[in-house]
Amino acid sequence: MEKREELYSGKAKSVFKTDDPDRFILTFRNDTSAFDGVKVEQLDRKGMVNNKFNAFIMEKLQQAGVPTHFEGLLNDNEALVKRLDMFPIECVVRNIAAGSIVKRLGVTEGQELTPPTFETFLKDDALHDPMINESHIRSFGWATDAQMARMRELTYQVNDILKALFLDAGMLLVDYKLEFGVFSDGEIYLGDEFSPDGCRIWDKETREKLDKDRFRQDLGNVVESYELVGRRLGMNFDD
Ligand code: C5P
Structure with missing residues (x-):
């Protein structure tokens, strides 16, 4: 290559x-x-x-x-x-209220969301990634109904898999953002990345923030914390 x-x-x-x-x-x-x-x-x-x-x-x-x-x-x-043709859409699932939903809806940080919420945002830095709904997505042609349904299904499937993975290692998957695109075979694939830069992870017992909120809120030990989360999940950063 x-x-x-x-x-x-x-x-x-x-x-x-x-x-x-x-x-x-x-x-x-x-x-x-x-x-x-x-x-x-x-x-x-x-x-x-x-x-x-x-x-x-x-x-x-x-x-x-x-x-x-x-x-x-x-x-x-x-x-x-x-190589994917990316949708200009960010798919966010929240299991626990934190971040923008707390400000937007005036809810309490840490409130459990049952069922988890699914939100979509337009990927546009200049507009500060505004929240959009399925009607906007349909009217502006950002994705078809079938494509959006598939992205939602995959985003929830990821939640089932990762919530359990983090919980087994004593951590809570609070929320995360996913992006999708279409490959040359016409199928929808998960693109971009999944890392502590794009999700929130709390220690289950202490509720200590272990993700990019450490950077946003000047809590220190940002990369050390990412690495610790990874090691708790069984990752190896040494080779
Ligand atoms: O800011 P907000 O609370 O809406 O973010 C929800 C989740 O999506 C967080 O885990 C955040 O890190 C992630 N996110 C992201 N990139 C964005 C917006 C949100 O990774 N542009």
């Missing part, structure tokens, strides 16, 4: 073309951003930790029957993935 030119550089990852038109290389950088890029820092080892964290989770999901774009780790900071 030959790495070619950079196609896109996001806030924490870059996407490179390869000599295979159906494959991209994802590079996980140390850049860490919050509040729509207002707060940005370089955190040592974060790219490596998130690359390996994502690989572990994507493999677990794949084994459990969720189609993902992940094909394999290339090195500490890079992974080979399928």
